[in-house]
Amino acid sequence: GGDGGGGGGDAGDAGEGAAAGAAVVDVGDVELVDPSTLAAALTTSVLGARVTGRTYGDAAAAGGKEPKPMTVAKLLETAAGGEVGNATAVHYRVDEGGAAGGAGGAVEASESLSWKQLVAKVDEVSKGLIKLGVGLTDPIAIVGDASLQWTLAHLGASSIGAIPAGVHKNYDEHSIAALVGQVRAHVVIATSVEEARLFVGRAVELPSLRALVIGGADADANGVPSDIADGLGDVQVVTWSAMIRGGSKVKDKSLKQARKSVLPEHCAAVCFTAGSRTGHRAVMLSHDNVTWTGGAVARALRLTAADRLVALLEPESAASLAFFVYAPLHSGAVVHYPSAAAQAAFDVDQGRLAKAIKDALPTVAVASGRQFGHLYHVTTRTDATVGTTALRGSIGLSEARVAVVVGGHISPVARDAIADLGVAVHESYGQTEASGVVSLSGAGEAAAGGAAKAGSGHRVGTKGKPLAGVGVRTGSGASPEDKELHVLGRNVMMGYAGDDEATGAVIDGEGWLHTGDDAHVDDDGSLVFDGAPSDMLVLRDGRVADAAFIEAVLEAGMTEISHALAFGSGQDDVGVLLCPRLEAGAAFDPERPESAPLAPEVVAVGNAAGSTSHTLEEMMSDSFWVGIFTKQLADINATLAASGQPAIGHYSLLNGPLSTVAGHLGPPQRVRRFLVDRSFGYQVDVMYQGPATVAAASTVAGAAAAAAAP
Numbered sequence: 001g002g003d004g005g006g007g008g009g010d011a012g013d014a015g016e017g018a019a020a021g022a023a024v025v026d027v028g029d030v031e032l033v034d035p036s037t038l039a040a041a042l043t044t045s046v047l048g049a050r051v052t053g054r055t056y057g058d059a060a061a062a063g064g065k066e067p068k069p070m071t072v073a074k075l076l077e078t079a080a081g082g083e084v085g086n087a088t089a090v091h092y093r094v095d096e097g098g099a100a101g102g103a104g105g106a107v108e109a110s111e112s113l114s115w116k117q118l119v120a121k122v123d124e125v126s127k128g129l130i131k132l133g134v135g136l137t138d139p140i141a142i143v144g145d146a147s148l149q150w151t152l153a154h155l156g157a158s159s160i161g162a163i164p165a166g167v168h169k170n171y172d173e174h175s176i177a178a179l180v181g182q183v184r185a186h187v188v189i190a191t192s193v194e195e196a197r198l199f200v201g202r203a204v205e206l207p208s209l210r211a212l213v214i215g216g217a218d219a220d221a222n223g224v225p226s227d228i229a230d231g232l233g234d235v236q237v238v239t240w241s242a243m244i245r246g247g248s249k250v251k252d253k254s255l256k257q258a259r260k261s262v263l264p265e266h267c268a269a270v271c272f273t274a275g276s277r278t279g280h281r282a283v284m285l286s287h288d289n290v291t292w293t294g295g296a297v298a299r300a301l302r303l304t305a306a307d308r309l310v311a312l313l314e315p316e317s318a319a320s321l322a323f324f325v326y327a328p329l330h331s332g333a334v335v336h337y338p339s340a341a342a343q344a345a346f347d348v349d350q351g352r353l354a355k356a357i358k359d360a361l362p363t364v365a366v367a368s369g370r371q372f373g374h375l376y377h378v379t380t381r382t383d384a385t386v387g388t389t390a391l392r393g394s395i396g397l398s399e400a401r402v403a404v405v406v407g408g409h410i411s412p413v414a415r416d417a418i419a420d421l422g423v424a425v426h427e428s429y430g431q432t433e434a435s436g437v438v439s440l441s442g443a444g445e446a447a448a449g450g451a452a453k454a455g456s457g458h459r460v461g462t463k464g465k466p467l468a469g470v471g472v473r474t475g476s477g478a479s480p481e482d483k484e485l486h487v488l489g490r491n492v493m494m495g496y497a498g499d500d501e502a503t504g505a506v507i508d509g510e511g512w513l514h515t516g517d518d519a520h521v522d523d524d525g526s527l528v529f530d531g532a533p534s535d536m537l538v539l540r541d542g543r544v545a546d547a548a549f550i551e552a553v554l555e556a557g558m559t560e561i562s563h564a565l566a567f568g569s570g571q572d573d574v575g576v577l578l579c580p581r582l583e584a585g586a587a588f589d590p591e592r593p594e595s596a597p598l599a600p601e602v603v604a605v606g607n608a609a610g611s612t613s614h615t616l617e618e619m620m621s622d623s624f625w626v627g628i629f630t631k632q633l634a635d636i637n638a639t640l641a642a643s644g645q646p647a648i649g650h651y652s653l654l655n656g657p658l659s660t661v662a663g664h665l666g667p668p669q670r671v672r673r674f675l676v677d678r679s680f681g682y683q684v685d686v687m688y689q690g691p692a693t694v695a696a697a698s699t700v701a702g703a704a705a706a707a708a709a710p
Helices: 038-043 072-081 115-131 148-158 173-182 193-199 217-222 226-230 240-247 252-260 287-301 318-331 340-345 350-360 369-380 388-394 412-420 500-506 547-557 600-608 616-620 623-642 673-679 681-689 697-708
Strands: 023-027 030-034 088-094 109-114 139-143 163-167 187-190 211-214 236-239 267-272 282-286 308-310 334-337 364-367 402-405 424-429 471-474 484-488 513-521 527-531 536-538 544-546 561-567 574-580 648-653
Touching: 072 115, 072 148, 072 287, 072 318, 088 115, 088 148, 109 115, 115 148, 115 240, 115 252, 139 148, 139 173, 148 163, 148 267, 148 318, 163 173, 173 193, 187 193, 193 211, 193 217, 193 226, 211 240, 217 240, 236 240, 267 287, 267 318, 282 287, 282 318, 287 318, 308 318, 308 350, 308 364, 318 334, 340 350, 350 369, 364 369, 369 388, 369 402, 369 412, 369 547, 412 424, 412 547, 471 513, 500 513, 544 547, 547 561, 547 574, 547 623, 574 681, 600 623, 616 648, 623 648, 648 681, 673 681
Parallel strands: 088 334, 139 163, 139 187, 163 267, 187 211, 211 236, 308 334, 364 402, 402 424, 574 648
Antiparallel strands: 023 030, 088 109, 267 282, 471 484, 484 513, 513 527, 536 544, 561 574
16 A cells, blocks of 8 residues: 555555455465455446546546546547557667567667557557457456556556556565465466566466466567476466467457446456555556546646656556556656666666666656655765756756655655755655545646745645545544544545455445545645554654654665664664665675675765775674764754654664565565564664664754854
């Protein structure tokens, strides 16, 4: 859950168990429900009345009335036949081998497709899936990076009534197979040989799997690798190009007939929650959910065919579908896909992230709070004397009229620094269960080039205004302490696949989604996020700290770390575990994590202070680094105090990075707090056994006041 916005864990905390009578298999932290009526659940909306014309909230942006419900196929038809049919739809980086978004060669080239060409390729994929036996309500799984092939697979399946479920590629093999099994996928599409190998030897775990399709340049050039073909038993294994060739035998009449049977209330996609509060849940989104939300986002951002976006979010997230698939289909905006090699380096190589954005020069920059923090770090390493224009150019925002934060907090320091470059920074809020987007200020209200700080129509520190047509309320009115955000509208999910009990726990009888997050609406009508209860740390004296906010401030304010984890419930102060930034691309030995080399920029910071440390092991016993971290944390305490957050008093270093493979993080790099608490409990206890080592904010403020006194 929580694709867009500062919060966003899985909706609610109630109903975590499976439906009564359903078979539940305990597979690590993945909750599997095996309902006997999954197909029926996937085709029937528990709130079907939402797509019959009921209107929620202010529909002025939609011309005074709600758009008619439509299917994905109808939206594709409209995009190809509209005024922008011959305009560029997607621009993508390809490797030497020639497959869009595939991993492989170091040499990249650029290619593009018009909307008519894009829809024609979607038709080819649809026919290929039909030839493989995929039909109405058949679930398929897609594993891979944000790429043209991923989008074609999603649209090709959804448009014929099949149900694509995106699975995050960086989970461990066990979890990926479990999630594919959870939706009973008949076909898996892997966008590279690397992802396809994740399924070798797992056919027994996936009894519904009939075919595996391998995308990417390597498979198309060299065919199906023998180890994959031999390792999947009776499962049919074909390359992407072979699937397309097979589909060429399917007649246009058969394709039209398949699409004609699809209704707006049918399931168009399954998106898994990030699992930040509990196990991953399979969220069913209808055709009306995804097409309506995409249109609402396009109207809020005032997107046109002159706009450019760069796909930086994980493709399987509901927010990514809204911003990079369905909003462009409504508006004609161009989507740029970075290469797979570039995407793999985004979180460890901040310069590579900035380069991918510079290659696209987006007019609307959509990224997570963490990614904007990385861009801020790039500006801090750029000579400030070059001027504002050059600094904007260094992070690829020279033509951006707005930066939209989707997923996680953005540090006030990073937000204000980017705004000072002349780019309006607008935060948003969303959840997977609400199709990825609930609130988003109208970016088009800001002048071209952006307006410093708030820009027009957005209040700094808020998550923007609810999408036109979306109703929000805070609390049930039962008590003034009840601040839970409730959402009503055509973006609210159909339900959790095969789990009516869990669905009923978060969607009430009137159709309101109970998000599990606290919020309030200010006098301007903007949504103010007050935190997710699972992120709240209650200190011994009753003070409350927002762990996610503190982590965002740390990661933006300390270029030497890759991740931070905040703790402190029942303690006198906040304690943090810090992950030092390691060298990008360097081998990491989990048996000897301390031997990992530090990133060159981290070594440079240490050298300037007198340190000679080059590895994580050396840093952990280096007195110079103790001084560096203690000073930085004291400075950050002053920032936290200005935001009303308790001070950090204790810290410790982790002997390795966090990862999705280990289960510590879910997309988009979101801390899975219930697992982190379990994994690092011992180290947290040891950290708190020692005295506080960081100056409190009051001490920092007092020292500053004394220094400034006459």
